[in-house]
Amino acid sequence: MESNPYLEVFIDESKEHLQAINDNLLELEKNPKDLTIVSEIFRSAHTLKGMSATMGYQDLSNLTHIMENVLDGVRNEKINVDGEMIDVVFDSMDDLEAMVMDIAEGGSGKRNVKKVVQLLEAIESGEIMETSSSSKDSSVKLHKQMKRKLEVDEFTLTVLQQSQEQGQANYMVEVRLREDCLLKAARVYMVFEVLEQLGEVIQSQPSVEQLENEEFDTSFSILLITAESKKDVSEKINKVSEIENVEVEEFSIEDYMETYNADASPKDDEVQEESERSKLEDKQNTRKHSKGRQARNKTIRINIDRLDLLMNLFEEFVIDRGRLKQVSNDLKHDELQETVERMTRVSADLQSIILNMRMVPVETVINRFPRMVRQLSRDLNKEIDLNIVGAETELDRTVIDEIGDPLVHLIRNAVDHGVESPEERKAKGKPATGTLELKAYHSGNHVFIEISDDGNGIDREKVMSKAISNGVVTKEQALNMTDIQMNELIMESGFSTADTISDVSGRGVGMDVVKNTIESLGGTITIESELNQGSTFCIQLPLTLSIISVMLVEVQKEKYAVPLSSIIETAIVKKEDVLHAHNKQVIDYRGKVVPLIFLKDILEVPQMIIEEDYYSLIIVRKGDKMAAFVVDSFIGQQEVVLKSLGDYLSGVFAISGATILGDGQVALILDSNALIK
Template sequence: MEMNQYLEMFIEESKEHLQACNDYLLELEKNPGNLEFINEIFRSAHTLKGMSATMGFEDLANLTHQMENVLDAIRNQKVTVTSNVLDVVFMAVDDLEAMVYSIADGGDGKKNVSEVVRLLKQIETGQPVSQEKTTTSDPSAHTGQNERTQSFNDYEQNIIAQSLEQGYSCIECKISLRSDCLLKAARVFMVFDVLEKSGEVIKSNPTTEILEQEAFDQTFTVTVITTESAEAVAAKIMKVSEIEKVETKLIDLGNLRSAQAETAAAVAEEAKGTAESEQVSLKEKKVSKSIRVNIDRLDRLMNLFEELIIDKGRLEQIAKELKHAPLTQTVEHMSRLSGDLQDIILKMRMVPIDTVFNRFPRMVRQLAKDLRKEIDFKIEGAETELDRTVIDEIGDPLVHLIRNGLDHGIESPEVRIAKGKNPAGTLELKAYTSGNHVFIEIKDDGAGINREKVLQKAISKGILSEEDGNSLTDSQVYQLIFSSGFSTADQISDISGRGVGLDVVKHTIESLGGVITIESEPDKGSLFSIQLPMTLSIMTVLLVELENEKYAIPLSSIIETLIINETDILEAHHQKVMEYRGKVVPLVFLKELFKVPLQEKSEEEALYPVVVVKKGEKQIGLVVDSFIGQQEVVLKPLSRYLGDIQAISGATILGDGQVALIIDSNAFFL
């Protein structure tokens, strides 16, 4: 059987299943007892294993099978979900991703995974995971485990039943350590030592491995079989220092079976809810119909449509010149159809931004552990859509901004507590649509940007003089961090502080026709806001004329067009300006900028058409010779042989065959 024809489908579906594993593992860490998440992960892993085996990628199938065994043990409550266990499963998912990407790049999908397989088998057999191979456990993963009565497996139930029949007591001790207890593991050891002298410990919650690693809050529960009374056992435990209180409960056969029945009922109810949700999702899947289309085909379709737009403009020009009624009507009908076709094609190219956002929760989790910080990561507006071209480019800038916010922005828990803040910092990633633009915001509630530190660093690097620095606004100072080689990090780390990155972030965003701005307040946090066009290839512009040359200004950056008299032109600080709606707006004479031959105006012609453009809160007036009108055009990049041309972002072919340069209005703002 020839498998190459299915390879592309296998790679795409494998990536989707691995992303689902990542997402549900993160949810499982927040809710360790939720059986639905485990079932979803198991389902994706099982599908991936079957696909890999069918395609002949045995290493991929074998590792997935081993991961399945651990998931099955978790599902059957033989293994407790801890941060260390999840770290190993995450390692397995990382290896699976590396193998899939190796196959996508033409490789054989083979990788040495002996270490992660060893750790998975260790977990499966109930052995403690080697701490040096995984990151520190997350204490919050076990919060609340002691609030309910412990459940016992069949073996433990038999021991308790036999002990009770022989006259022994089974006592469940809920022990709370003082909040200022420094060596929790040592106190736990002393409690176990006391209990083992009084009887036999048969169960602890959390497990002894977790207790040894101090990966729990202040409370833990131990069940002991003894001949002593509950009061005597509690009194002995209270003799251990730094114990706040001990609560005891006698377990008899009646309440033991009752507790087991409640647990079984809860599991059955959860399984029923999972089955119902699966039925609902199956119904939804039947309603939604879609096919996979190669992006190269969409690009080809877009290129053909761009040619159609150019020809449509040419036909409109011919119909206007000939003034032939049937031709004019046909062209108008064609324009309406091409408009509808444009909407469909552009929507086909639009991709939800969650294809970029969904990689960040996992990244933030790992970085938070590396930095020893507590992070509450929130995502909003992941369903917002962007052109595929923009999606492919925006991922890396967002990665750097998020890493920068975690490293420089959000303080350590100790510092936050000293400032009266919640020890867990908040990082928000938000996307939303406004007009023809998409806005992406990265907001943190950290220390904010230190204005003086940024200024001193910029002055020491020679980016600006001390006199110029004192006259800058806060917003202008914050923009300095985008300078090449700029960094305020006190020491270099793997996360940030190498003096590269933010200048590349700004360059990438501006190359996409976007803008990035910063707002910050000391000890309140920072907000990085990115403004991007929804699509890059087709745009609506205002055509203007300079002598016999035509230029296009993107409509999205225009506030207003107006005509002023020569007397309205003023001068301030050696710059031509005009008064516009109560503000002083600088004027840029495009003829002078583009070196178009100048002609004297007569007194009757002493009028100046002005296009007012904006960038954020800033405004500038572009002086032209005349307005031609609004038109949809296809943006074509300039040849690399021309290099960077000041204030020009590309060119377009008009209906009459002329080439018009497209003006980059952002270039006029410093």
């Protein structure tokens, strides 16, 4: 069988199983006596092993098998769960993940795992190696006792006879699930999937409906027509996880008729007719179940490149939509305007659907953090509980792709600098175990991600001293800074308050990169901290970067776009109401002093003499900082497609991109954060 068409699915599902094992290992370490967690880990490992073997990645399958032996020992209470044992299993997980990544990059998945194999075998050695054959024999014996004879109607017997004449085999397949199987219906589904690839499922006992509703114990029988051998059928079913035993026997029509006639009791015609009708319906339902199963699958995997292509095409459509709207307004044609309005409403729904298709849960980024925090805690001899809230919160994949590294740095900083050692915490009257919380949630058109700890907090005096000595601020400036402004100094380039340099953090790099990355995504980061109580880093990100809502303005007859996400409101102020402070023009905005930023000067727009008695202002905010952009006129709100300026123009100050307007003109999109700074 050609494996390439299934490679992408194999890689995706392998990553899902590896992540499930990682998550459950962390839970097992907290609850070492909970064997249900072990069963979950074993189930994922067993499935991964079978998939790897099927795809021909034997090294991956072999290592998983050895790890599975250790898990089986834990499940049978022959191996105790402790930190060292979990460490070794995590080491094997690192190798498995590296193998899968190698396969994803076009490699063979081969890797030198001799060391970790020796460690796993050392854990498994001793009494763990002694397996109880008697329990296995009794399981097989019990299975044989539970074998059922299928009641086959005359029509089915004819089909079976014809298949024999055509050289195919009729098998009765007896499948027994493990006693600890949690999702029996799902395993039945997977068995049916395997059998349908081998031949045609004719009948099952219990019925399909009963199997779907889990109205059976642990075993069921299937009548199969196939050209495959008994050995092939058995081996392929056994690759499904949580299968205890599989028996495949040839279904002899002659033997069946002898047994059936001997056991059958007389029935009157009406009862016989009802029985035959019931069996015929069951057979039809079985076939319908087989053919319709794919239609009931509500999810499909889509290559992300296809979604990117779809988004690019829709962006072009949005540009043309704006152009068409402009033309209809110029022509003032009623029917054309009505059609354009309807198209706008429909395309808005389409836009919402496409954007939702590109949404990815934050979980895809943060699911690696529990393992990372565990390892860092052990390296630093700290005790830390990580709580994750809102992992299902969704973000556009373009944002997700960029946000991972900044979050990793913030987590590492919190573990290294934030949370104290158990001894320090006890001395401060705190619990020995520190708490680190990562929370994600939606608010309006933004996603907020907060990283909080109950550790040291930020020492204002220490930050001030360092900032002054590094020449970041003067002493006078530092004394007048608010706590929030002082906290933001730690995100200046090269700034660090760490007393020693470690492999975890404290090298004077990183926080400025975190800030720049977040701001490049159109987001902001703020810090709240209280000494000896803890710190909270709050990241605000836009839901999507492709299509944004803006306020179009004119500056000396040139058009610019300001993202609505940063605008508080628009205003018109008389020139005589403008004040002066520190050689700057400012206004009194609701009791706050807000500086004026003249875009015509900042952007060096060719000057035209326009005498007005007032200023048109756009009030914008970045954290607790505010500014008023001075423009010449407002055009209105509009949804636009954000286009990159390319590498050559990527460094232009205060410009984050460009868009094409309905009249074909190009409007530059302003970076409000850069202008406020």
